[in-house]
Amino acid sequence: MKKFTTAITFFLAVIAPLIIVTVALRQPKEDQRMLDNLREKYLVEHQSGVDHSKMEILQQDFKNPHEITAACLSCHTERGHELLQSAHFKWEREEYIPGRGITYIGKKNLLNNFCTGVQSNEGSCMKCHAGFGWDDKDFDFENPYNIDCIVCHDNTGTYLKASGGAGYPVMGETGPDFKAILGSMGLPKSENCGSCHFSGGGGNNVKHGDLEIALLTAGRDVDVHMGVDGMNMSCVNCHTAENHKMKGRYYGISSTDKDRMSCEECHTAFPHQKSILNEHSIKVACQTCHIPVYAKVNATKMYWDWSTATRKKDGKGYEELDEDGNQLYTSIKGDFVWEKNVVPEYTWFNGTADHHLMTDKVDTTQAFLKINTLFGKYSDPKSKIIPMKVHRGRQPYDTENLTVIQTKLWDKETGKGALWLDLEWERAIEEGMAYVGMPYSGKHDFIDTEMYLPVNHMVSPKSEVVSCKECHTRENGRLAALTDFYMPGRDRNELLDFAGQMLLILSFIGVMVHSFIRILAARKRRKSIQTL
Amino acid sequence: MKNPKKAYVYKGFERFWHWNQSLLIFLLALTGFEIHSSYTFFGFETAVDIHNKAAWGFIILIVFAIFWHFTTGEWRQYIPTTKNLQAQVEFYLFGIFRKAPHPTKKTLISKLNPLQRIVYLGLKILIIPVMVVSGLIYMFYRYPQGDEIAITNIESLEIIAVIHTFGAFVVLAFVIVHLYLITTGHTITSNLKAMITGWEDLEEEDEVDEKKDDVESTNQKS
Structure with missing residues (x-):
């Protein structure tokens, strides 16, 4: 009897607690089924139903690109109308902004924190317009033959728009083989999208930091989706389109929570095995943990100071490069700061944004001017914490009229006031402001600016994901700047x-x-x- | 002690409950204060895992303990009494140093002295419920999301977290004092041995009157 009691006691006091500890420390096994299904789905390569090289109408010697578009539209009869409505062609959307109402804004008329804006510079900027000939305010947005089909659908990778050509391609003797190009027409490849989206801001990875040419060749460590040693997905696998209306928004120019891309569309809102991680998705966007750093291969521009532009050496413009070949200073643009493997900053974002319009007044009492404003806060059920690149800069503004200045940067020839050719501020400002129809007092200074670019690409492999402790920590956590809520491990009642x-x-x-x-x-x- | 007699004071379940509870509280405190960023030991993620699982273990244990207390009538042990309360306080403050006898006689139907009764009852009906409820809210709260109906919506975690942390400090302070008071039995180790084996030397209940008093006072309170 005594032995039995001892055995029971031993079991209760020693074995049972051990069982409890073992159960407590057990880790659940990862469920791979969902990812496997997705892998299966995206491994199937798109098979085109049409071989364009067999199309007779594409065999001609085209004299100009408008004729090519006409040939395309002779079969794809309704696509022209779709494109005329698309943001890729209009560079403008109808958006509702709280406090402003319905506005018509886009790259066409907004300011940005890089080259400040396209207006008066169309001849150069429109190299990235899906159209031909937009070189001034008189461009015909209703003419379907002004659409450029090839820039997105060329599958040879040889099509090239001319620099300073207002969107026209290089044709004739020096141009590429258009028969081969037109014969290859198909779904856009990442190269097509990248030919513009990788070089926003005037060079590779200048603007976004998470979109750059290295994505075409990099491995999973840089981007799990596009990694050539992994799924090797293309942009349009995620950014699908219905009638040429692409999914995905960039809130440097967009304002409404419409047609946004989200990870959840494939991965669902509860992709983790651990429910505590799934619960995070109510307030934290996937990107926040899964993009620990951006600009993983090439550096991105973090700071652009226009105020130092126009300096000359021996009466000429000059530039200074860092060891990687990034411009640190150039007379036509000013001073830059580049960074690689950048840790994002974070903000609450609900999918709506505002923009500093050209006609808006500058509030000089603020420490800096927000070129765009991402709306969101903890108490808003639609808001989530997202990672963003904050691009800081110094831009010219009119100290009397208190408006940000649109500068004329480019022209075909010198002497027309273009800053990049003449290296002279006053004339460039006068020409730019005259072009947009805004008054200029004749007095300008430079103001600190910030622009907020959500980071969505360069998703890291699971092993690189942001760890709990990087946010749930007392000091200097990733979310240290977001103070409108209580976070365990960071906050306490002192x-x-x-x-x-x-x-x-x-x-x-x-x-x-x-x-x-x-x-x-x-x-x-x-x-x-x-x-x- | 006059006429010591071996008695089976702590039944099997009682000891099982006690030691598992002590282990779980140890685990919960160790991981809980790591989640509070007081130190790093397991790593945040593991600490959260262990904390949540230990919490469930604790809740299950509490359910069994409540059942046991009511079916065995042992809950009566925790009915607070003022009888001997002052004497007990004076014992810990003065008598213990003179090796004075314990003012409250430990018997099978009254295992706890008046101070223990008050403190343990406070733990059972105040501190532990507060910890369990705030802990469950901590686990199951939802931030308001869009149009979804959720009765567990809370605007801010702060009040829950502060209450939970407060409770944790109180429990820890209890543990410190409790661990020390183990040594204040008839001998340094007699209390510990009793909680491990269940057996303890109790004073022979020869004074019939006193025994009757104890029973009566217990019955009155119930």
């Missing part, structure tokens, strides 16, 4: 912590003092017994 620690210390001291007196008293008793 008074409670102090009181709690005091309670523990006093309990401990009390116990020590008590036991000390007990020991002394016992010793004294023993002594008195001995002396008796």
Whole structure:
């Protein structure tokens, strides 16, 4: 009986707690089925139903690109209308912005924190317009033959728009083989999208930091989706289109929560095995943990100071490069700061944004001017924490009229006031402001600016994901700047912590003092017994 | 002690409950304060895992303990009494140093002295419920999301977290004092041995009157 009791006691006191600890430390096995299904789906390569090289109408010697578009539209009869409505062609959308109402804004008329804006510079900027001939305000947005089909659908990778050609390609003797190009027409490849989207801001990876030419050749470590050693996905695998309306928004120019791309569309809102991670998705965007750094291969521009532009050496413009060949200074653009492997900054974002319009007044009492504003806050159920690139700069503004200045940067020839050719501010500002129809007082200065670019690409492999502790930490966590909510591990009630620690210390001291007196008293008793 | 007699004071389940509870509280405190960023030991993610699982273990254990307390009538042990309360306080403050006898006699139907009764009852009906409820809310709260109906929506975690942290400090302070008071039995180790084996030397209940008193006071309170 005694043995039995001992055995039970042993089990209860020793074995049972061990079982509890073992169960507590057990890790769930990862469920790979969902990812496997996705892999299967995206491994199937798109098979075109049409071989364009067999199309007779494409065999001609085209004299100009408008004729090519006409040939395309002779079969694809309705696509022209779709394109005329698309943001890729219009560079403008109808958007509702709280406080402004319905606005018509886009790359066409907005300011940005890089080359400041396209207006008066169309001849150069429109190299990236899906159209031909937009070189001034008179461009015909209703003419379907002004659409450029090839820039997106060429599958040879040889099509090239001319620099300073207002969107026209290089044709004739020096141009590529258009028969081969037209014969290859198909779904856009990443190269097609990248020919513009990788070089926004005037060079590779200048603008976005997470979109650059290295994505075409890099491995999974740079981008799990596009990695050539992995799924090797293309842009349009995710950025699908219905009637040429692409999914995915860039909030440097967009304003509404419409046609946004989201990871959840493929991965669902609850992709993790651990429910505690899934619960994060209510307030934290996938990108926040899964894009620990951006600009992983080539550096991206983090700072652009226009105020130092137009300096000359020996009467000429000049440039200074860093060891990687990035411009640190150029007379036509000013000073730059580049960074690689950048840790994003974070903000609440609900899918709506505002923009500093050209007609908006500059508030000089603020530390800096927000070129765009991403809306969102903790208490807004639609908001999530997203990673973003914050591009900081210094831009010219009219100190009397308090408006940001649209500068004329480019022209075909010198002497027309273009800053990049003449290296002279006053004339460039006058020409630019005159072009957009805004008054200029004749006095300008430079103002600090910030622009917020959500980071969505360069998703890292699981092993590189942001760890819990990088946010749930007292000091200098990734989310240290977002102070409108309580986060375990970061926040605490300092008074409670102090009181709690005091309670523990006093309990401990009390116990020590008590036991000390007990020991002394016992010793004294023993002594008195001995002396008796 | 006059007429010591071996008695089976702590039943099998009681000891199982006690030691598992002590282990779980140890785990919960160790991981809980790591989640609070007081130190790094397991790593944040593991700490959260262990904390949540230990919490479930604790809740299950509590359900069994409640059942046990009511079916065995052992809950009566925790009915607070003022009888001997002052004497008990004076014992810990003075008598213990003179090796004075314990003012409250430990018997099978009254295992706890008046101070223990008050403190353990406070733990059972105040601190532990507060920890369990705030802990469950901590686990199951949802931030308001769009149009979804969720009764567990809370605007801010802060109040929950502060209450939970407060409780944790109180429990830890209890543990410190409790661990020390183990040594204040008839001998340094007699309390510990009793909680491990269940057996303890109790004073022979020869004074019938006193025994009757104890029973009566217990019955009155119930």
